[in-house]
Amino acid sequence: MARLRTALPVLVLAAVGTGWLVFAVGSAWGALVLVTHAALGTALLVGATVVLGAGRFERSAVPQVALAVALITTSILGLAHAIAGVESIGGRAVLVTHIELGMLSLVIMIWWALRNRSRESVVDSSRRALLHPARLVGLALLIRGGTEGLVRALSLPGSERRRTGSYPRGSFDPGSMPMTMWLRDERPDIDVADWTLTVRGPTTSRSWTYEELAALNDGIRATLDCTSGWFATQDWGGVLLDRLVPDTEGGRSLVVRSATGYQRRFPIDDVGHLMLATRVGGEPLRSGHGHPLRLVAPNRRGFWWVKWVVEIEIEDRPWWWQSPFPLR
Numbered sequence: 093m094a095r096l097r098t099a100l101p102v103l104v105l106a107a108v109g110t111g112w113l114v115f116a117v118g119s120a121w122g123a124l125v126l127v128t129h130a131a132l133g134t135a136l137l138v139g140a141t142v143v144l145g146a147g148r149f150e151r152s153a154v155p156q157v158a159l160a161v162a163l164i165t166t167s168i169l170g171l172a173h174a175i176a177g178v179e180s181i182g183g184r185a186v187l188v189t190h191i192e193l194g195m196l197s198l199v200i201m202i203w204w205a206l207r208n209r210s211r212e213s214v215v216d217s218s219r220r221a222l223l224h225p226a227r228l229v230g231l232a233l234l235i236r237g238g239t240e241g242l243v244r245a246l247s248l249p250g251s252e253r254r255r256t257g258s259y260p261r262g263s264f265d266p267g268s269m270p271m272t273m274w275l276r277d278e279r280p281d282i283d284v285a286d287w288t289l290t291v292r293g294p295t296t297s298r299s300w301t302y303e304e305l306a307a308l309n310d311g312i313r314a315t316l317d318c319t320s321g322w323f324a325t326q327d328w329g330g331v332l333l334d335r336l337v338p339d340t341e342g343g344r345s346l347v348v349r350s351a352t353g354y355q356r357r358f359p360i361d362d363v364g365h366l367m368l369a370t371r372v373g374g375e376p377l378r379s380g381h382g383h384p385l386r387l388v389a390p391n392r393r394g395f396w397w398v399k400w401v402v403e404i405e406i407e408d409r410p411w412w413w414q415s416p417f418p419l420r
């Protein structure tokens with residue numbers, strides 16, 4: 093149990109950390125992060141169930157019981173989403189509740205760790221053997237690997253998931269692609285007659301009207317993968333960013349700003365991989381999808397795909413000079 097007392101905080105921290113990484117990583121690395129998160133989450137589910145199964149709890153064990161219940165609930169929600177494709181319960185997004193409970197587990201874990209520094213365990217030796225962290229994670233990988241095999245063999249909803257845990261919604265059908273907002277961002281009221289895009293380079297600055305941009309015909313097929321748990325692959329039409337930002341000399345990053353004040357900063361080298369879309373699936377963008385102009389950022393999660401773009405600016409700051417996740 094001493095090993096678990098030391099390992100549990102590490103397992104919980106790792107589960108929470110990999111959870112946020114699943115959010116952050118849109119590239120192929122995402123699959124490895126998700127498997128690691130799944131193994132840690134399943135290990136905590138087994139560990140917490142064993143601890144809870146021990147029974148015989150005194151009052152002093154309240155934090156331990158609370159932690160076990162929080163971890164079990166968090167993991168069951170994660171697995172329900174991953175295996176059965178349960179996206180909402182009682183009208184509330186399962187992933188959102190999962191994350192909230194995951195963060196709550198972290199708080200309870202700190203309470204447990206502080207209260208538990210010197211106390212003896214309530215779990216008997218046979219269960220103790222099972223709770224060895226490495227054994228637990230190894231067992232969890234076996235369990236989760238086995239269930240994933242079943243998910244695919246039986247074509248359960250989870251077999252449609254992407255490497256980020258997201259489900260397909262509206263691929264090649266823009267009309268049924270969800271319109272989700274990040275945190276407190278709101279759809280602005282934009283009249284394209286008054287709207288322009290301003291591009292500020294290191295030495296030059298230029299504004300573009302909607303008509304000028306809508307006349308440009310670059311196109312890429314890219315997958316928008318939203319952290320709320322859906323993804324859609326579309327053919328996007330518009331203009332490649334490096335056509336509008338010819339000169340990046342001396343710049344280290346480029347900032348893409350929305351009419352709402354929402355923004356993301358990209359490494360300057362990304363200028364060749366980004367596109368500003370005015371159309372999707374051959375149709376003008378809908379307002380909820382970012383009309384008149386939306387950023388297409390392949391291999392990045394949806395919160396990087398800035399909507400309602402009004403400004404691009406080349407700056408001398410490193411790309412990571414921003415909060416990991418937008419705060420508005």
Ligand code: HEM
Nearest residue numbers: 107108111112114130133134167170171173174194197257
């Ligand atoms: C103690 C904390 C946490 C535990 C025990 C936990 C556990 C789990 C488990 C067991 C799964 C199912 C994965 C699978 O089998 O494929 C899961 C999925 C997931 N978790 Fe967590 N998680 C925790 C915290 C978080 C946090 C803080 C976040 C995000 C910020 C997060 C994001 C996700 C996502 C996006 C999925 C993917 C869902 C899917 O594959 O369908 N988790 N989690």
